[in-house]
Amino acid sequence: MAEFSLRQLEYFVAVVEAESVTVAAKRLHVSPGGVSLALKELETALKVQLTLRRRGKGVSVTPTGRWVYEHAQGMLARAADISAAARVVRGELTGELRIGCFTTLSPWLFPRIAAHFAENYPGVEVHLIEDASATLLDRMRKGELDVVLNYANHLSPGIASTEIAPVRLVLAVSPSHRLAAFDEVPLRELESETAILLALEPATSHVESILRTAGIEPLVRWRSANVETIRSMVARGLGYTIIMGRPYGDRTYDGLPLAYRPIADEVPPNSIVVGYPEGTLPTAKMRTLIAYCRHEFAQEGQLSL
Missing domain, CATH: 3.40.190.10 (Periplasmic binding protein-like II)
Structure with a gap:
């Protein structure tokens, strides 16, 4: 069995896509010499020539190299899936968390949420989508958002929610x-x-x-x-x-x-909530977001004046 590593395949794929050892090295944050050595070792292990390197003309791929490149992409993707699954087994959060946020709330709430996940759950890719309430709720129903940060009185039927902070x-x-x-x-x-x-x-x-x-x-x-x-x-x-x-x-x-x-008059009560489709079982990422928001923002909706 040919002995080669996923790292060598990663470097080879990067060179093919960049058509340059130097450019690939910059993208990988390694030295060009390290990339060239990995390519040489991979070719030695496979006993085939994968690339043609000409001074001043970059890198081209041999027919065999093209075949190896296409299969290497699949192997790297499967390896990434296995790595992600292992993180889940270890209890680490991973994957996307798509948060819709009513426009006026995002400067208040989202920066601290993003910082919290970046520091404590780096495997989670947190995405922000800002818009009007109706648009956000519609996108969540279509499966384009995991949760919405909104006011309780903006929600519509079919949306479950957890209160984060009362507001007035x-x-x-x-x-x-x-x-x-x-x-x-x-x-x-x-x-x-x-x-x-x-x-x-x-x-x-x-x-x-x-x-x-x-x-x-x-x-x-x-x-x-x-x-x-x-x-x-x-x-x-x-x-x-x-x-x-x-x-x-x-x-x-x-x-x-x-x-x-x-305001001296009685006004309808309201609150900031995390909303999600009714009947949805919140994921670990959603539960983590809700727990953080309830802890971080609970006392801020009605600050003393």
């Missing part, structure tokens, strides 16, 4: 705004004030419905799908906004301060 609507204004003087702001005080609101459903309809229920027709001058744009405009005294929860930081991108105030 709060008012944000410039510190110089007259409403910043209130400890709690009654919604009736917003009647003649300019509003700057989020242009993302169902958040838009939710906030405006609450205002109209309180007898207030919001005077909306601007809308934006970017919550940081809204915060920056509010900090410049251009109007108020109502947002769900309170992320860290009372300053905008351009360094201006913000004032957050509780």
